[in-house]
Amino acid sequence: MSIFNDNLERLKEIQVLGDIGDSEMKILLEPAQVNYLEIDIKGKKYPAWRIIYSRAIGPGKGGIRYHQDVSEDEVKSLAFWMALKNSLADIPYGGAKGGIKFNPKEVNQTELEEISRAYIDNFYPYLGQDKDIPAPDVYTNGQVMSWMLDEFEKKVGHHEPGMITGKPVELGGIALRGDATAQGGYLVTKELVNKFLPDKKDIKVIVQGFGNAGLFMTEKLDNDGYKIIAVSDSQGGIYNSNGLNIKDLIDFKKSGESVIKYKGGKVITNSQMLELDTDILVLAALENQITEDNAKNIKANYIVELANGPVTYEADKILAANNKIIVPDILANSGGVIVSYFEWAQNKTGQILEEEYLRNLLEKKMIGNWGKVYDQYVSYNGKITLRQSTYLIAVKRILAAEKYRGRI
Numbered sequence: 302m303s304i305f306n307d308n309l310e311r312l313k314e315i316q317v318l319g320d321i322g323d324s325e326m327k328i329l330l331e332p333a334q335v336n337y338l339e340i341d342i343k344g345k346k347y348p349a350w351r352i353i354y355s356r357a358i359g360p361g362k363g364g365i366r367y368h369q370d371v372s373e374d375e376v377k378s379l380a381f382w383m384a385l386k387n388s389l390a391d392i393p394y395g396g397a398k399g400g401i402k403f404n405p406k407e408v409n410q411t412e413l414e415e416i417s418r419a420y421i422d423n424f425y426p427y428l429g430q431d432k433d434i435p436a437p438d439v440y441t442n443g444q445v446m447s448w449m450l451d452e453f454e455k456k457v458g459h460h461e462p463g464m465i466t467g468k469p470v471e472l473g474g475i476a477l478r479g480d481a482t483a484q485g486g487y488l489v490t491k492e493l494v495n496k497f498l499p500d501k502k503d504i505k506v507i508v509q510g511f512g513n514a515g516l517f518m519t520e521k522l523d524n525d526g527y528k529i530i531a532v533s534d535s536q537g538g539i540y541n542s543n544g545l546n547i548k549d550l551i552d553f554k555k556s557g558e559s560v561i562k563y564k565g566g567k568v569i570t571n572s573q574m575l576e577l578d579t580d581i582l583v584l585a586a587l588e589n590q591i592t593e594d595n596a597k598n599i600k601a602n603y604i605v606e607l608a609n610g611p612v613t614y615e616a617d618k619i620l621a622a623n624n625k626i627i628v629p630d631i632l633a634n635s636g637g638v639i640v641s642y643f644e645w646a647q648n649k650t651g652q653i654l655e656e657e658y659l660r661n662l663l664e665k666k667m668i669g670n671w672g673k674v675y676d677q678y679v680s681y682n683g684k685i686t687l688r689q690s691t692y693l694i695a696v697k698r699i700l701a702a703e704k705y706r707g708r709i
């Protein structure tokens with residue numbers, strides 16, 4: 302199954318809806334630049350990519366993923382989604398993504414550092430604050446960003462904190478970045494509830510994925526009184542129809558344990574969890590979680606995509622036919638890159654901006670972007686999905702930028 306082919310199918314629909322000509326659309330059908338090589342560490346080879354999908358609106362921007370299933374098809378898709386996400390978020394970036402194919406749980410800290418530095422040794426000529434700016438993604442974090450910044454600065458011979466975001470505060474990062482993806486997802490989930498479930502009490506939520514995004518999202522929703530009935534990590538899920546004790550569960554998870562070892566619920570598989578009865582299903586793990594095989598069994602009426610690409614193109618159609626509402630990834634998880642933009646802007650200008658100001662700005666942007674997507678969706682009288690609404694806005698803006706540049 303090719304994730305990228307799914308994206309091309311989605312673009313075909315947008316072309317019709319947006320009345321976009323073939324010659325214009327052509328520029329969006331393939332990435333601007335694909336860099337691939339094998340990182341060699343003492344004879345051990347690690348396939349590695351950095352792909353810039355678009356430079357129309359600004360430099361490349363997007364995270365670097367460490368995972369055993371990383372492939373060119375995946376990185377290309379993630380770079381494509383970054384281009385759309387940045388365009389929709391109205392921040393001055395194109396789109397890019399990187400990845401290294403290996404299991405980060407199977408290497409020690411020294412090896413992790415070697416792999417991270419080697420990635421920069423190989424790709425640094427293509428990176429820089431005005432060329433392409435990486436950030437964390439699945440299984441990369443502030444420590445990895447620090448090694449990468451350090452290696453980059455050694456190579457180029459000057460300080461350039463804006464070449465990477467998601468750094469620790471000591472290296473020019475901003476505290477807000479830590480839970481920004483979840484904060485953005487939480488804000489749009491509240492907007493979703495305001496519009497679609499304004500009077501509902503005791504809203505039930507399931508969260509798939511208990512990494513950075515999923516864990517903080519669960520915490521925020523729990524604090525607001527949502528009833529979290531199940532969560533999962535890569536080992537499996539834990540379910541309690543009366544609601545899980547989230548504070549307790551988070552402490553347990555932070556001690557290094559899988560949620561399936563937690564005693565306050567029943568252990569279930571990830572796929573069983575997706576099909577449970579709930580109001581909202583938050584997908585915060587990986588791609589391809591809802592496919593044509595399980596889409597018809599999904600009971601949640603509302604799905605929030607905190608991960609990138611968790612619902613396939615075929616599944617989208619089945620879910621839409623069953624009147625399920627999906628808040629798509631390029632909107633729901635855009636809080637992370639929006640705060641990356643604040644960090645980058647601060648690094649480039651040397652200005653210090655108050656955390657409260659930035660928190661308010663994030664909120665304003667998320668709610669404003671949701672508003673544009675929702676209003677357009679309503680204006681089509683339910684004939685488009687929220688995803689199509691986001692893609693229409695994002696694609697049109699990229700194509701307008703390309704047009705001004707004289708490339709189409």
Ligand code: GLU
Nearest residue numbers: 363364436438637638641
């Ligand atoms: N990896 C995150 C994403 O998929 C963040 C990217 C960034 O901050 O550049 O949106």
